[in-house]
Structure formats: C-alpha cells, structure tokens
Amino acid sequence: MNGLKSPLATANDVARRAGVSQSAVSRAFTPGASVSSVTRTKVLEAAQELGYRPNAIARSLITRRSNMVGVAIGNLANPFFSAALEELSNQLGTAGLRLLLFSANLEAPIEEVLQYRLESLVMLSIPLTSKLAVECEAARVPVVLFNRTLPGSGVSSVTGDNGNGGRAIAAYLLASGHERVAFMAGLNESSTSREREEGFTRYLQEQGHSLYLREQGDFDGATAATAMRRLLLRPVRPDAVFCANDHMAIIALQVAQAEFGLEVGRDISIVGFDDVPQASSPGVSLTTYSQPIDPMVKATVDIIDRLGKGETEPRNVVVPGELMVRASTRKPRRSPQNGANNR
Amino acid sequence: MNGLKSPLATANDVARRAGVSQSAVSRAFTPGASVSSVTRTKVLEAAQELGYRPNAIARSLITRRSNMVGVAIGNLANPFFSAALEELSNQLGTAGLRLLLFSANLEAPIEEVLQYRLESLVMLSIPLTSKLAVECEAARVPVVLFNRTLPGSGVSSVTGDNGNGGRAIAAYLLASGHERVAFMAGLNESSTSREREEGFTRYLQEQGHSLYLREQGDFDGATAATAMRRLLLRPVRPDAVFCANDHMAIIALQVAQAEFGLEVGRDISIVGFDDVPQASSPGVSLTTYSQPIDPMVKATVDIIDRLGKGETEPRNVVVPGELMVRASTRKPRRSPQNGANNR
DNA sequence: ATGAAAGCGCTAACAC
DNA sequence: GTGTTAGCGCTTTCAT
Numbered sequence: 001m002n003g004l005k006s007p008l009a010t011a012n013d014v015a016r017r018a019g020v021s022q023s024a025v026s027r028a029f030t031p032g033a034s035v036s037s038v039t040r041t042k043v044l045e046a047a048q049e050l051g052y053r054p055n056a057i058a059r060s061l062i063t064r065r066s067n068m069v070g071v072a073i074g075n076l077a078n079p080f081f082s083a084a085l086e087e088l089s090n091q092l093g094t095a096g097l098r099l100l101l102f103s104a105n106l107e108a109p110i111e112e113v114l115q116y117r118l119e120s121l122v123m124l125s126i127p128l129t130s131k132l133a134v135e136c137e138a139a140r141v142p143v144v145l146f147n148r149t150l151p152g153s154g155v156s157s158v159t160g161d162n163g164n165g166g167r168a169i170a171a172y173l174l175a176s177g178h179e180r181v182a183f184m185a186g187l188n189e190s191s192t193s194r195e196r197e198e199g200f201t202r203y204l205q206e207q208g209h210s211l212y213l214r215e216q217g218d219f220d221g222a223t224a225a226t227a228m229r230r231l232l233l234r235p236v237r238p239d240a241v242f243c244a245n246d247h248m249a250i251i252a253l254q255v256a257q258a259e260f261g262l263e264v265g266r267d268i269s270i271v272g273f274d275d276v277p278q279a280s281s282p283g284v285s286l287t288t289y290s291q292p293i294d295p296m297v298k299a300t301v302d303i304i305d306r307l308g309k310g311e312t313e314p315r316n317v318v319v320p321g322e323l324m325v326r327a328s329t330r331k332p333r334r335s336p337q338n339g340a341n342n343r
Numbered sequence: 344m345n346g347l348k349s350p351l352a353t354a355n356d357v358a359r360r361a362g363v364s365q366s367a368v369s370r371a372f373t374p375g376a377s378v379s380s381v382t383r384t385k386v387l388e389a390a391q392e393l394g395y396r397p398n399a400i401a402r403s404l405i406t407r408r409s410n411m412v413g414v415a416i417g418n419l420a421n422p423f424f425s426a427a428l429e430e431l432s433n434q435l436g437t438a439g440l441r442l443l444l445f446s447a448n449l450e451a452p453i454e455e456v457l458q459y460r461l462e463s464l465v466m467l468s469i470p471l472t473s474k475l476a477v478e479c480e481a482a483r484v485p486v487v488l489f490n491r492t493l494p495g496s497g498v499s500s501v502t503g504d505n506g507n508g509g510r511a512i513a514a515y516l517l518a519s520g521h522e523r524v525a526f527m528a529g530l531n532e533s534s535t536s537r538e539r540e541e542g543f544t545r546y547l548q549e550q551g552h553s554l555y556l557r558e559q560g561d562f563d564g565a566t567a568a569t570a571m572r573r574l575l576l577r578p579v580r581p582d583a584v585f586c587a588n589d590h591m592a593i594i595a596l597q598v599a600q601a602e603f604g605l606e607v608g609r610d611i612s613i614v615g616f617d618d619v620p621q622a623s624s625p626g627v628s629l630t631t632y633s634q635p636i637d638p639m640v641k642a643t644v645d646i647i648d649r650l651g652k653g654e655t656e657p658r659n660v661v662v663p664g665e666l667m668v669r670a671s672t673r674k675p676r677r678s679p680q681n682g683a684n685n686r
Numbered sequence: 687a688t689g690a691a692a693g694c695g696c697t698a699a700c701a702c
Numbered sequence: 703g704t705g706t707t708a709g710c711g712c713t714t715t716c717a718t
Contacts, residue, residue: 011695021705022705023697024703039704057400057404058695058697061710061712062695064710076428079420082420089444098452101443101444108437115398281597365689405713406713
C-alpha cells in the first residue's frame with residue numbers, strides 16, 4: 001500500500017519489522033524448516049505489509065541450484081513441437097522447475113544460457129552438435145534429447161517408437177493391398193526420420209516387397225509440397241505415401257486433393273507420423289502412428305528429476321505409440337487384390 | 344580436459360591461475376571494462392584451461408538485473424501464438440534477454456516466477472487478471488500485453504489492427520455481393536474478438552446492412568466445429584462467415600467441405616484473421632486479415648527495452664495488417680447481384 | 687590499469 | 703526453535 005518507489009523489501013527489512021532475526025524470515029519461507037507457527041505468522045504478516053517476496057536469484061546463488069531447465073527449440077511451426085513445448089511448460093512448472101526457452105539457431109544465447117546453472121538442457125527435436133555437447137559437459141549441464149537419439153553417446157533421450165511405428169505402417173499398407181509405396185523422408189541427419197524409414201523399409205523387404213519411390217523432404221512445409229508434386233507427376237504414381245511426419249503428410253494430402261484432384265483414401269493413401277491434433281480434424285482425417293506427448297514429456301521430466309538427484313546414468317526411453325487408422329488410407333480387404341488400376 | 348568432477352571453476356580460481364586479481368577476471372569478461380589486452384589474454388587463457396564461465400546468477404544478484412523476460416502462454420495450439428513465441432524467442436535472444444516461459448493456467452509458477460527480478464512480463468494473448476496486475480506491480484515487474492489490450496489500465500500492449508481489419512473484411516464481403524454474413528466470435532472476454540467484431544458490424548451498419556447470424560466460439564478447435572455446424576444447419580444458410588481468427592476459420596472451412604460438401608469460395612465464403620502459415624497452404628487458401636508477427640514482436644521487444652531503460656510511460660502499439668484475398672471467398676463483381684440462389 | 691575490500695540477498699551450519 | 707556467523711560468486715567503488 002505504501003512505498004511505491006522504494007527499493008524492494010529484503011528479508012532484513014521483514015526481520016526488523018517482525019522483530020525477529022533475518023534467518024527466521026528465511027525459515028518462514030522455507031517449506032519444512034523448523035519455525036514455530038507464531039514466528040511464522042509474524043514474519044508472513046510483516047512480509048505481506050512490505051510486499052516482500054524472496055529473491056530467487058540470491059537463493060539460487062547459495063543453494064547452487066537455479067531450478068531452471070533450458071529448452072532449445074528449432075521450429076515451432078510443427079504442431080507436434082508446440083504441443084510438446086506447452087506440455088513441457090506445464091509439467092516443469094508443476095515440478096517446481098522454470099523453463100528457460102531459447103532458439104537453437106542463435107549462437108549467442110546458447111553460450112549465455114549455460115551461464116545459468118541449468119538443471120538440465122532439453123533439445124526439443126533438434127540435433128546435439130558435438131561442440132554443444134562439449135560445452136554442456138564443461139558447464140556440467142546434462143542434456144536430454146527429446147524426439148532425437150544420439151546412440152552410443154551416453155546422452156539421455158526420449159522418443160516415440162519410430163522403428164515399430166514404421167513397421168506398423170508398412171504392415172498396414174501391405175495388408176490393405178498397396179503395391180507401390182513411397183517414402184517421404186525428413187531431414188537426413190535426423191535419427192527420427194532414419195529410424196522410421198528403417199522400420200518401414202525393413203518390413204517391406206521382409207515381406208518380399210521393396211520401396212517404390214523415395215523423396216527427400218525436410219520435415220517442413222514447402223519442401224513437402226514439392227516432394228509430393230514430384231511423386232504425383234510420375235508416369236505411374238505411387239498408391240501410398242508414408243511421410244516421415246504429420247506436418248509433411250498434411251501438406252502432401254492437400255497437394256493431392258487441391259492440385260491433383262485425387263480423393264485421398266481411394267485414389268491414393270497417405271500416412272503420417274505423430275498424430276498431431278490436426279490429423280484427426282474433419283478435413284484431414286490422416287492415418288498416422290501416434291507419439292503420445294503426455295508420457296513422452298513425463299519421461300523427460302522424470303529424467304531431469306533423477307539427474308537433479310545426482311543420478312548420472314543416462315536413460316533412453318522409447319514411448320510406445322499406436323497406429324491410428326483414419327480415412328486417408330484404403331481399408332484392408334479380405335483377399336489381397338491385384339488392383340493396379342488407378343488412372 | 345582435466346578435473347571432470349571437480350567443482351566448477353570460479354573467478355577466483357582463474358585469478359590465481361592467471362596471476363591476477365579476481366577483479367581483473369571480472370573486468371576481462373565485462374565488455375568495455377578497462378583492462379590491458381595483455382591481462383585480458385592471460386585471463387582468457389586461464390579461463391579456457393579451467394573451463395570457466397561467469398556465473399550469471401551471481402552477476403544478477405549484484406547488478407540487480409536478471410536479463411530475463413517472463414512470457415505467459417495460454418494455448419500454443421493456435422499457430423499464431425506458436426509463431427509469435429518463436430519470434431519472441433529469437434528477438435529477445437538477439438537483444439541479450441532470456442525468455443522464461445510459463446503456463447498462465449498454473450497458479451504456482453506465476454507466483455514463483457515473480458521471485459526472479461524479471462525485466463518484464465509478456466502476456467501472450469491471455470488476459471491480465473487484476474490479481475496478477477497487482478502482484479506484478481508489487482514485484483515491480485512491468486507487464487506487456489501481446490495481442491490483447493486493457494484500455495485505461497496504463498498497461499502497455501501490442502496488437503494487430505483489429506478494428507480496421509474487421510472493417511476491411513466487412514467491406515470486402517459486401518463488395519463481393521454477400522447478403523447474409525455471420526460472425527463467429529472468439530472468447531467473449533477477449534478484447535481481440537470484441538474489437539474485430541465491433542469493426543465488422545459497425546461497417547455493416549454504416550452500409551445499411553446488419554449481421555445475419557452470430558455464433559459464440561472460443562478461438563479454439565472443438566467449439567468452432569460445433570458453431571459452424573449450427574450455422575450450416577440453418578434453413579437459410581449464411582453466404583459468408585467471418586471467424587474471429589484463422590484457427591477457427593480453418594476448422595470451419597473443413598467442416599463446410601468435408602461434412603456439408605460445400606465448395607468454399609463458391610457456395611459459401613469464409614474469412615479468418617491472423618494470416619497464419621496454414622492459411623496460404625494449397626488446401627486451405629483462406630482469405631484473412633494479417634497480423635504481421637515480425638513487427639509485432641519488434642514493438643514488444645522495443646517496449647521492453649524502453650522499460651529496462653527506466654521509461655515508465657505505457658505504450659499501446661497497433662500494428663497495421665492487410666487483407667489477404669484468397670480462394671475461400673467469392674470475388675467481387677462489377678455490378679452487385681441479388682444472388683440468394685444457393686442450395 | 688590494477689588490487690583490496692565491501693557487499694548484492696539469501697541459506698546453512700553452528701551454538702545456544 | 704532461534705539468533706549469530708559465514709559465505710555463495712560475482713561487480714563495483716576506492717585507492718594506488
């Protein structure tokens with residue numbers, strides 16, 4: 001109510017006003033500290049009157065814990081990442097951790113963010129460069145990869161079940177009688193895309209089939225449209241396209257519909273990966289393999305917690321998903337057909 | 344290279360190794376401080392060898408500046424917000440500021456985040472409750488509203504041009520001969536939705552028209568679909584629907600196409616607001632009024648900078664947009680038609 | 687240009 | 703349970 005321009009009240013000010021020592025003030029604000037309830041009320045009252053709030057910076061300095069987790073993002077345009085970030089923000093908040101966000105493509109911030117004694121650094125679907133890995137190690141900041149792996153590196157990671165997802169999609173496409181299946185890859189250097197592709201093509205091979213076509217995308221919008229056009233301009237079109245993520249698959253679907261007049265799910269089947277919210281929207285109805293965000297984020301926060309408690313062993317968690325069959329793919333029929341009869 | 348488990352090196356350690364005083368180390372890491380280049384190199388070398396990095400927490404404690412900006416988010420599912428957040432992250436990073444992200448719907452974090460001496464608190468398209476406003480004032484944390492206003496409150500804000508956008512859309516719909524125009528509102532308590540609606544309906548009235556129908560949405564997916572269905576189940580359908588944002592408009596468009604078999608842009612016109620990336624994708628091609636993210640974020644960071652420099656005057660910036668005419672609306676014809684002939 | 691000394695606001699022993 | 707005492711790792715006068 002008073003002192004609008006005065007400097008912010010400190011624990012000392014509160015102590016004086018409450019007639020107790022400064023450490024009593026500290027204890028009153030520390031859950032589980034030994035203070036009599038009468039002292040605590042005195043302190044809390046005085047604090048209230050002074051508009052006092054403990055200074056987290058000073059606390060961090062002495063406890064040597066920032067309670068902050070760095071999160072590096074690449075592009076948030078992919079709804080899978082923005083959903084993951086949102087959930088991460090929720091769960092970290094609930095766990096009493098603060099989320100320090102920064103863009104991985106900027107040089108400066110990444111260097112400066114390490115100056116905070118981060119509990120952990122989460123790479124949200126972006127690769128961990130070896131330079132960064134070294135710096136994090138030097139700064140004693142453990143890294144957790146989200147939606148990426150770096151096998152043999154001793155870095156913790158949380159991913160969806162890329163390999164089995166790829167296999168499940170291949171199995172479904174074969175069971176529903178597709179004969180010319182194509183794959184639209186994401187970024188080449190991404191473990192995510194590679195694992196999905198590997199599961200996919202391996203299953204095809206096991207069944208005596210092979211990939212009909214392969215296009216290189218980059219997980220993002222513009223190139224996915226181009227890649228899809230190339231596929232559809234072939235003299236003999238693929239009858240199914242598996243895109244390395246939903247974001248690309250939705251673009252591909254729109255290109256097929258809007259530019260080529262195809263009825264997706266009849267003239268051509270399209271499959272994605274992630275199960276983003278849009279995938280189940282009325283106009284899209286995309287068959288896809290899910291990456292359940294909630295358990296993936298839970299696993300991430302769990303790893304961070306363990307690291308905070310001194311556990312040093314890296315963990316590589318794979319969260320299972322499931323095939324979500326929707327209208328963008330042709331349904332399996334009892335007897336396999338030899339139906340190479342479109343167009 | 345050495346000391347993998349030793350405690351992190353401090354400025355003192357570096358000083359000893361370099362044979363200088365600890366303040367020399369501090370100066371070597373402070374741009375523009377007075378150090379001879381020979382001392383600086385000695386320090387930098389020693390620091391390198393020890394893997395030293397200044398402790399941002401200790402620095403903040405003494406400078407009383409955290410260089411952190413709090414950003415409160417509601418839901419990131421709307422791509423306009425995730426794009427804004429991404430750009431905010433970029434620009435704040437470039438300006439040397441850290442972004443502390445937290446979910447506005449959680450009680451605890453908002454209280455705790457105020458314990459960091461934030462330079463500023465950005466409310467990303469969420470309302471500022473009076474309780475929070477009071478707390479921020481007490482904690483001396485200035486608030487900046489992004490995509491919201493709170494007129495007469497003395498709180499700074501950055502928004503798109505909602506009023507003129509609404510008018511421009513109304514003008515275009517009338518010019519293209521629509522006769523039964525509906526409005527799908529966002530959240531009622533949102534200044535954003537209200538301003539858009541006001542500009543829209545006011546223009547209609549000025550031209551001797553009135554709103555044919557109004558549906559209440561909430562800016563989000565599920566309700567938008569329901570609202571659109573209600574509109575399309577009317578005995579006499581609207582021939583144009585203005586949705587308070589793109590996120591709802593895209594859903595509405597899909598419902599019209601997939602569930603009602605309408606050809607959007609011929610059987611019915613749909614307009615959004617924001618110009619999110621998807622709006623221009625092949626399968627959507629949504630007419631909309633743009634909210635240019637880059638200048639909006641620039642204005643936001645600019646306000647934060649000024650606040651950091653002691654400026655106390657609130658600023659309310661309105662960033663102009665433009666009408667993006669795409670295929671989801673019927674084109675204007677030379678002579679107005681009386682074409683109530685659909686269905 | 688450099689070093690010594692004094693804190694920033696808090697927590698954590700340590701006595702009592 | 704409470705006060706006293708040391709710092710946490712840095713920046714910043716103040717001398718020199």
